[in-house]
Amino acid sequence: MTTILAVANQKGGVAKTTTVASLGAALVALGRRVLVVDLDPQGSLTFSLGHNPDKLETSIHEVLTAGVPVGDAVLGTDEGVDLLPATIDLAGAEALLLMRPGREYTLKRALAPLLENYDVIVLDCPPSLGVLTLNGLTAATSVLIPLQCETLAHRGVGQLLRTVSEVQQITNPDLTLLGALATLYDARTTHSRDVLADVSGRYDIPVLAPPIPRTVRFAEASASGTSVIAGRKNKGAQAYRDLADNLAAHWTDGTPLATYDADA
Ligand code: ADP
Ligand code: MG
Secondary structure (H helix, E strand, C coil): CCEEEEECCCCCCCCHHHHHHHHHHHHHHCCCCEEEEECCCCCHHHHHCCCCHHHCCCCHHHHHHHCCCHHHCCEECCCCCEEECCCHHHHHHHHHHHCCCCHHHHHHHHHHHHHHHCCEEEEECCCCCCHHHHHHHHHCCEEEEEEECCHHHHCCHHHHHHHHHHHHHHCCCCCEEEEEEEECECCCCHHHHHHHHHHHHHHCCCEECCCCECCCHHHHHHHCCCCHHHCCCCHHHHHHHHHHHHHHHHHHHCCCCCECCCCC
16 A cells, blocks of 8 residues: 655745655665655755756646646656656645635545555645645645754644644544654754653654754755755765654554654
């Protein structure tokens, strides 16, 4: 069965796109067949995987709103992941979908013909809790919430968890909340650790291992159109490989997910 992982947080800049690109590449390195889906009209994932959103004729927008077969929009990438790309046109999709019955199921239905081709599909959700994110959560089998390790970054988490819970009750009873992923983590400061302890305590959600360290390599990688996994050996790439190992073991035989203990 295909695992569909939504990476969601309505806050921007928490490393959703970086996580999707890097985790996708790391899962390919583990031999998985991986599709990543850009659900953000900004097209950052599309761009970071080496495709220019401004030059694409067919994207997820036409798939969701005009009934274009999903296979017509999927692209290959140098990373070995396949990409369902987004362009700025997707900004208009929310309004178009709003008028449709069963609008939350549009992505789930669109992806159905692809399931036999992939072991894992990773969804890069946009920075909002609108129709596109609801489509992502409805199509997904599990959801991961990247959290930046800064105090004020967590104000929206309660709202996001309520949305996940509503999706579980209404459109997707099978959705599993895997937990939070600590991003932009600075192990040298006790501040990052305190924030993590606060998050796992306050919201009662697991924080997956390992935290993803802050490293300048990520900015270099996205500027060059390749994920950090393809870049030079560094601790950020290693963290995403470790996360991929953690998730792959869990998905293969139900091994409990390794979690981060902030008090350790
Ligand atoms: P989002 O998709 O949640 O908006 P991005 O993945 O685009 O977040 O990341 C926001 C910015 O932070 C980008 O410039 C990215 O290169 C940078 N970034 C992400 N992860 C790291 C990291 N571990 N270390 C340093 N910079 C990072
Ligand atoms: Mg993004």
